[in-house]
Amino acid sequence: MAQFDPDRFRDPALAAGLVARIARLAGRPAALMEVCGTHTMAIAQHGIRGLIPASITLLSGPGCPVCVTALADIDRMIAIASLDGVITATFGDMVRVPGSAGSLGRAKAGGADVRTVYSPLDALAIAAANPGRQVVFAGVGFETTAPTIAATVLEAERDGLGNFSVYPAFKLVPPALEAVLSGAGAAVDGLLLPGHVSAIIGTGPYRFIAERYRTPCAIAGFEPLDILEAIALLLEQRESGRTGIANEYRRGVPEAGNPEALRLLDRVFQPVDAVWRAVGALPRSGLGFREPYAAFDASRKFPVTVVPAPEPEGCRCGQVMMGLARPDQCGHFGTSCTPSRPVGPCMVSSEGACAAWYKYGVAA
Amino acid sequence: MAQQGEIVTLAHGSGGRLSHELIERVFRRRFDNEWLRQGDDSAEFRIQHSECRMAFTTDSYTVKPLFFPGGDIGRLAVCGTVNDLAMKGARPLLLSAGFIIEEGFPLADLDQAAGSMAAAAAEAGVSIATGDTKVVDRGACDGLFINTSGIGVIPDGVDISGANARPGDAVIVSGTLGDHSVAVMNARHGFGLSGDLASDVAPLADLVRAMLGAGGVRVLRDPTRGGLATTLNEIAGQSRVSITVEEPRLPVRPQVRGACEMLGLDPLYCANEGKLVAVADPGAAGALLAAMRGRRDGRDAAVIGTVGTGAGVALRTALGAHRPLLMLEGEALPRIC
Numbered sequence: 001m002a003q004f005d006p007d008r009f010r011d012p013a014l015a016a017g018l019v020a021r022i023a024r025l026a027g028r029p030a031a032l033m034e035v036c037g038t039h040t041m042a043i044a045q046h047g048i049r050g051l052i053p054a055s056i057t058l059l060s061g062p063g064c065p066v067c068v069t070a071l072a073d074i075d076r077m078i079a080i081a082s083l084d085g086v087i088t089a090t091f092g093d094m095v096r097v098p099g100s101a102g103s104l105g106r107a108k109a110g111g112a113d114v115r116t117v118y119s120p121l122d123a124l125a126i127a128a129a130n131p132g133r134q135v136v137f138a139g140v141g142f143e144t145t146a147p148t149i150a151a152t153v154l155e156a157e158r159d160g161l162g163n164f165s166v167y168p169a170f171k172l173v174p175p176a177l178e179a180v181l182s183g184a185g186a187a188v189d190g191l192l193l194p195g196h197v198s199a200i201i202g203t204g205p206y207r208f209i210a211e212r213y214r215t216p217c218a219i220a221g222f223e224p225l226d227i228l229e230a231i232a233l234l235l236e237q238r239e240s241g242r243t244g245i246a247n248e249y250r251r252g253v254p255e256a257g258n259p260e261a262l263r264l265l266d267r268v269f270q271p272v273d274a275v276w277r278a279v280g281a282l283p284r285s286g287l288g289f290r291e292p293y294a295a296f297d298a299s300r301k302f303p304v305t306v307v308p309a310p311e312p313e314g315c316r317c318g319q320v321m322m323g324l325a326r327p328d329q330c331g332h333f334g335t336s337c338t339p340s341r342p343v344g345p346c347m348v349s350s351e352g353a354c355a356a357w358y359k360y361g362v363a364a
Numbered sequence: 365m366a367q368q369g370e371i372v373t374l375a376h377g378s379g380g381r382l383s384h385e386l387i388e389r390v391f392r393r394r395f396d397n398e399w400l401r402q403g404d405d406s407a408e409f410r411i412q413h414s415e416c417r418m419a420f421t422t423d424s425y426t427v428k429p430l431f432f433p434g435g436d437i438g439r440l441a442v443c444g445t446v447n448d449l450a451m452k453g454a455r456p457l458l459l460s461a462g463f464i465i466e467e468g469f470p471l472a473d474l475d476q477a478a479g480s481m482a483a484a485a486a487e488a489g490v491s492i493a494t495g496d497t498k499v500v501d502r503g504a505c506d507g508l509f510i511n512t513s514g515i516g517v518i519p520d521g522v523d524i525s526g527a528n529a530r531p532g533d534a535v536i537v538s539g540t541l542g543d544h545s546v547a548v549m550n551a552r553h554g555f556g557l558s559g560d561l562a563s564d565v566a567p568l569a570d571l572v573r574a575m576l577g578a579g580g581v582r583v584l585r586d587p588t589r590g591g592l593a594t595t596l597n598e599i600a601g602q603s604r605v606s607i608t609v610e611e612p613r614l615p616v617r618p619q620v621r622g623a624c625e626m627l628g629l630d631p632l633y634c635a636n637e638g639k640l641v642a643v644a645d646p647g648a649a650g651a652l653l654a655a656m657r658g659r660r661d662g663r664d665a666a667v668i669g670t671v672g673t674g675a676g677v678a679l680r681t682a683l684g685a686h687r688p689l690l691m692l693e694g695e696a697l698p699r700i701c
Contacts, residue, residue: 015683041628045681046682046685050685050686050687051685096375105373105375106371106373109371110371118627122554224681224682339693340381340382340693360687361687361688362687
């Protein structure tokens with residue numbers, strides 16, 4: 001395979017052409033929601049807002065896996081991490097996300113054994129190397145991440161690693177989009193759909209959006225030209241009234257997604273009702289273990305109880321994630337809430353809207 | 365003042381804003397003096413009854429793994445301190461080396477690290493004149509920690525400081541960005557990224573000497589932890605100026621850029637161990653750049669931006685958008701999906 005050359009997707013002349021195409025379609029104001037946290041970051045990093053007409057508003061959606069993890073789930077992961085003999089393995093982002101009191105990082109500084117890994121297979125290696133201890137993987141992520149973790153669980157089963165388990169806090173993107181469109185989120189004129197998630201699930205699971213809600217949709221890659229073209233496609237759908245799922249990211253997203261990954265996912269996990277942080281419970285919006293794999297479910301293995309806690313006072317992460325507020329409309333933003341001392345999860349994650357606005361100095 | 369219950373976290377060691385805060389809140393408050401207040405990589409002091417100006421600095425080194433493509437902890441420990449001296453324009457003279465060794469550490473590894481130190485010292489023209497060894501219980505340190513201190517002489521007429529940048533000046537980097545961070549992360553986590561990813565760790569004293577010979581240099585800084593973005597913010601703050609960087613001019617090797625994109629890292633915030641940032645008189649920048657490019661350790665040198673009035677650092681992206689370029693906040697963490 002030829003090496004990917006990002007410069008092809010950052011060509012100033014092509015960008016200018018797309019910007020002109022967008023400008024022609026931007027007579028009426030439009031609110032477009034980018035669902036994926038990686039899009040949120042890319043838009044801020046490349047200064048896309050400064051290139052397109054002011055009549056186009058880009059809103060962030062519920063697409064940052066760390067951000068949407070329920071407070072109670074974080075508190076439970078911290079409680080499990082603090083048990084004797086437990087090693088918690090987690091992706092880096094989760095370490096700093098504040099629970100109701102502290103974070104995994106704080107628990108680590110206080111003596112808990114919390115290790116950052118870059119692949120769930122690393123967690124499996126830790127389990128193999130520490131047979132006398134329990135290794136718990138913090139299972140956070142969307143359809144992109146969950147198949148790898150399903151594969152890891154199958155490998156743990158094959159290797160007989162009974163000391164490995166996963167705390168399942170996975171989320172599914174389409175149910176969250178349904179929640180946004182059915183009134184829990186901002187009114188949007190188009191959805192910029194996530195490239196990575198779509199590479200797994202394909203285009204089918206989004207069809208209800210075009211059919212039932214008649215909202216323009218475009219699956220987009222993560223380079224500046226990808227995003228500009230997807231914006232143009234969304235505005236063109238609005239203009240023509242013919243809504244569908246445009247696939248701008250054909251180099252990464254086949255129509256059927258990744259059947260092998262979906263098979264793995266379905267073998268180990270099943271859809272369950274799940275609580276989204278600061279949003280609430282959404283039906284069949286998460287993934288839980290299927291019964292044959294219950295032994296790998298850390299939430300059953302370590303039945304800790306945590307006291308239900310309210311969201312941090314004044315934190316507007318929930319509204320930010322549903323497109324109902326801009327990060328800079330939160331009273332904490334940039335003052336009492338910064339990436340060094342985050343109040344809410346959107347300021348922590350490298351995919352969080354508040355972190356993107358702060359890091360790249362986005363101004364409304 | 366520290367509040368009850370506050371603890372030190374890894375983010376305090378990232379080289380970004382929290383590291384600065386920790387230094388201000390604890391060390392500057394406790395140790396405050398005229399040398400510390402200079403705020404540069406080395407403290408400049410004068411020997412009594414003499415015109416001779418000296419530079420003095422110290423740094424501690426921990427890295428996982430201890431040996432990585434392009435270098436190891438020993439080479440890092442010599443180069444880092446040599447470079448901190450060089451960033452004052454000083455000619456490095458002598459280093460000290462303190463070793464904290466974990467019980468059970470293989471002697472062959474220690475010998476290999478010491479061999480790298482000797483080789484790097486020879487390369488940089490310094491001698492390791494004094495040292496100390498402590499062995500601690502298993503688990504009390506992670507294999508091997510090294511501290512080095514260094515002293516050097518600042519040649520007559522050389523005045524290099526982070527406070528010297530002036531509006532109109534050119535901003536130069538000596539080579540490609542992000543190589544060290546990406547090579548070490550790849551080695552640490554076994555990402556299995558192919559392509560030649562190697563640390564750039566190298567002594568910069570000779571390059572600096574050549575640059576001082578060409579003339580026009582006002583500021584030198586090595587963009588280690590916190591990366592170029594953090595270093596430029598430090599310079600802008602110290603000199604009370606603004607800096608604008610042109611993204612397309614930033615030298616980043618394609619394999620490093622690819623690795624960063626995959627991991628969700630930004631090369632502007634990645635550590636470098638063999639690169640420097642210079643701010644120079646715009647009239648002298650051409651000759652300076654030519655002098656740098658004529659050398660192996662400066663062949664990718666490039667003018668990346670300019671100094672202006674006002675405050676802060678801005679980036680002009682490849683597509684022509686402007687955005688602020690802020691100091692590193694907390695740790696740079698790869699993304700999940």
